[in-house]
Amino acid sequence: MPLINTSIPNFLGGVSQQPAELRFPEQCEEQENALATVVEGLHKRPHTEHLGVMGSAPSGVAYWHLINRSVDERYAVAISNAGLKVYDFDSPTGIVNTHAADESLVDAADLTYLATTTPDTDIECLTVGDFTWVLNKAIQPKMKSTTSTSRNKxxxxxxxxxxxxxxxxxxxxxxxxxxxxxxxxxxxxxxxxxxxxxxxxxxxxxxxxxxxxxxxxxxxxxxxxxxxxxxxxxxxxxxxxxxxxxxxxxxxxxxxxxxxxxxxxxxxxxxxxxxxxxxxxxxxxxxxxxxxxxxxxxxxxxxxxxxxxxxxxxxxxxxxxxxxxxxxxxxxxxxVAPGIEYQLDPVTMPHLLIRKSNGDFLWTPANGATVDHTGTPDATAVSVPGWTDQAAGDGTTNPRPDFAATSAGADGNPIRGISFFQDRLVILSGETTTFSESGQYFNFFRGTVTDLLDTARMSIIAAHPKVSLLDHAVPLNDQLLVFSEVTQFVIRGGQDGTLTPKNVYVTPAGEWESNPTTPPVSVQSSVFFPALRGSSSLIREMFDQSRSNRANFTAPELTAQVPSYIQGTVTKMAVSQTEDTLAVLASGATNTIYIYRWFNSGGNRTQSAWCKFTLSGDGTVIKDIEWIDQALYVVVARTTASDSDVSLEKMDFEPFLVDSPSDFKVLLDRRVINTSLTIGAYDSGADTTTVTLPYAIPDGSTMQAVTRETGGVKGGVTITSSMGSRGTPSGAGGTLVLTGDHTSTPFWVGEAYTMTYTFSKVVLQSGGAQGAPTKVTGGSFRIRHGTLVFGDSGYFKVVCTPVDGISYEYPMSGIVAGDPGVSLGSVVLDGGEFRFPVMADHGQVTIAITNDSPLPSRFMMAEWEALYHTRTRRIRL
Structure with a gap:
């Protein structure tokens, strides 16, 4: 029985649900809380940094929106049933003052426009500068009953x-x-x-x-x-x-x-x-x-x-x-013609959330009023924009927008989506896309009917044999992609990139099913959009494959190798151009972020990989995700004692990040520094120090304290601890009892999470016709040993589980070096080759890498040493 070896050149392939015989060597069975990149290889995913508990945030059904005004000003907006709250990323524990027009803080009476039991699908926001349009799709926009002046005959x-x-x-x-x-x-x-x-x-x-x-x-x-x-x-x-x-x-x-x-x-x-x-x-x-x-x-x-x-x-x-x-x-x-309804009713139109110069926000209909908050600190007057009245023509020459019904509620299509394209506000209703006047985002009437100006408002109907109610509009370079549930359209203008009423046209771009409630996202020259497939979801990437002015779109499925991986309906997608990463939330696994990672080189996609990140804790629900540069911001609701609190956390994807002056990162979710904790006095009798966290600790969460390298203290050493109290949401934080006197010890506290990478069943390959590899299916194929090439690792273990269910664990621990004069040792990262026994038939064993420690681990490739025997000799016909 000859001794052979076979290798996995890298770990970049991600999860595949295909039979092992059809997978690429670099694909795996499971990849949880592990990220593979072409630069760092396979490594334990970035941790989440706790930014704060969001006071009184809705833990139930809500719509979340990010306002990224500048590096120093970022806000999260939470909209629930007749509820509105704004949180500052720098201090999310407090609510940013949001005023109504009467100077008071907003209350339910001011928020009737937001009344809906399904805000997650009915509400949509769009931010341009200091103005955020807030749309309630359940409310039909109307004209005011006031008519234009009619004089006596x-x-x-x-x-x-x-x-x-x-x-x-x-x-x-x-x-x-x-x-x-x-x-x-x-x-x-x-x-x-x-x-x-x-x-x-x-x-x-x-x-x-x-x-x-x-x-x-x-x-x-x-x-x-x-x-x-x-x-x-x-x-x-x-x-x-x-x-x-x-x-x-x-x-x-x-x-x-x-x-x-x-x-x-x-x-x-x-x-x-x-x-x-x-x-x-x-x-x-x-x-x-x-x-x-x-x-x-x-x-x-x-x-x-x-x-x-x-x-x-x-x-x-x-x-x-x-x-x-x-x-x-x-x-x-x-x-305008006499005696016609000529004013959009701001009460029924999308409302405005306006950032004021003093940092507060104003919630108001777009009614053209001047709001002077004379009775508030840092009083600032705000000139509220108003929806422009019809100033020319009549119902034939300058008809009301498709989305506006009469004051009696007749002949209007509800707004299904909003967007922004080429300095125009875009509103989708029925099969019609309506563009505001260029540069005048509140004007949806022509300013003159005696001439068709290039800047004039315009409407275009997406005609198609299939009923195409438009849901989403996504700008992509100099064109606007418009999505219905069964059809996609592209809206373009002139070859010079301009878009005017004289050159605008719409053509079908494809007929792929899409999710009407989840907005697509764009990056570079592609648009990602989801669709439901039974009890799971698929993701497609839509792009123009032509090299001419005539668009030719295609939309290959990115989830072809994992057709049932994303469980339930996709509820949110966020994409990072910096990291070439798509993050996805779905209803079937509310504590999970599905990650799609890609890498293009020379016009070819050399990486196309799926994995998932999970957050610990019973009842954990991820409410929202948004990218800012290389960081993924996560809004998470966690349940403790039958109540929930909502936290804002940050996951930084920047490669090779370290906790300076240490040479590695301590990996704990909800991580907080000791200076942000309430540290009790040392109990010499019990030899313990009790620390109070800024948040409650749900069931199913394991908290750890790890030393932080500062001065004479070496980082990365886990402090022995036990659970104190779990605390209560919006009340007292949970406590952790540390063994020893740590009143002056620098450390991190956070939630432990486990990385798991399960290899695909090892399949023997041989060179096939014209160099293409083929699977070898006959003979006896037993794996003796495996070898991992790793680097910058403090800990991991390999777990081999034969079909009899008895697992064998082979840990790798980094070198612990004593430091004279310091009671705590230091963790030194290691690298090289880690060899472990398997001793099982290739199809009768499951091999996985796990890391449940706060220390990093990184892997580049793997190799299998095996015995192979066959009674026949393969020949090529």
């Missing part, structure tokens, strides 16, 4: 030019055509220069005004002739109880005082070119005078000569007098 008659021997005629009647009155003025001929005043437009207008108001009575020096008829009005003019007629220059203003509608028609004997009338609408903007009543509004129904976008559908203009007078010269400005 009125008309303008404009005498544009005066001609000799010309008839100027005004016909007025009720809206049904009854009670018709006709006023006609005919100018004299040009036979005498004395007739010149007769053709002045203001005189013509004065004659018509007088006829309308005073019948046929004129001053003695008045020239021209007047005829007037009408059974209702007779010769006394219009009924002054129902009408008001005024004039300024060549313009006559005719207004119906009782708000009833009326008809008006003008005629002149020069092909109707010397007069114009504006009532409700007018054909051309050029027919309007430069003098008019202040606020007079009219629709321009068509201006083909202007070549303006939308002018063929009409637009509205309102007159603004120059000096604010009631009837004077001024300018016409584009305006």
């Amino acid at each position: 009125e008309a303008l008659v404009f005498i544009k030019a005066g001609n000799y021997s010309t008839d100027y005629k005004i016909t007025i009647s009720d809206d049904d055509g009854s009670n018709e009155s006709v006023v006609q003025y005919t100018t004299q001929d040009a036979s005498s220069s004395d007739n010149e005043p007769d053709i002045q437009t203001n005189n013509i207008a004065a004659a018509l005004e007088s006829a309308l108001t005073n019948g046929v009575t004129f001053a003695a020096d008045f020239n021209g002739s007047l005829s007037r008829s009408g059974s209702l009005l007779g010769t006394t003019g219009l009924d002054t109880d129902d009408w008001t007629v005024t004039r300024e220059g060549s313009v006559i203003h005719i207004k119906r005082d009782d708000s009833a509608d009326f008809r008006i028609r003008i005629e002149d004997s020069v092909a109707d070119t010397k007069m114009s009338v504006a009532k409700d609408s007018i054909q051309s903007f050029t027919g309007l005078p430069t003098t008019a009543p202040n606020g007079f509004t009219v629709k321009i129904v068509g201006d083909p000569d202007l070549s303006l976008e939308g002018s063929e559908l009409g637009y509205y203009v309102k007159f603004e007098t120059s000096d604010g007078a009631d009837f004077a010269q001024g300018v016409w400005e584009e305006t």
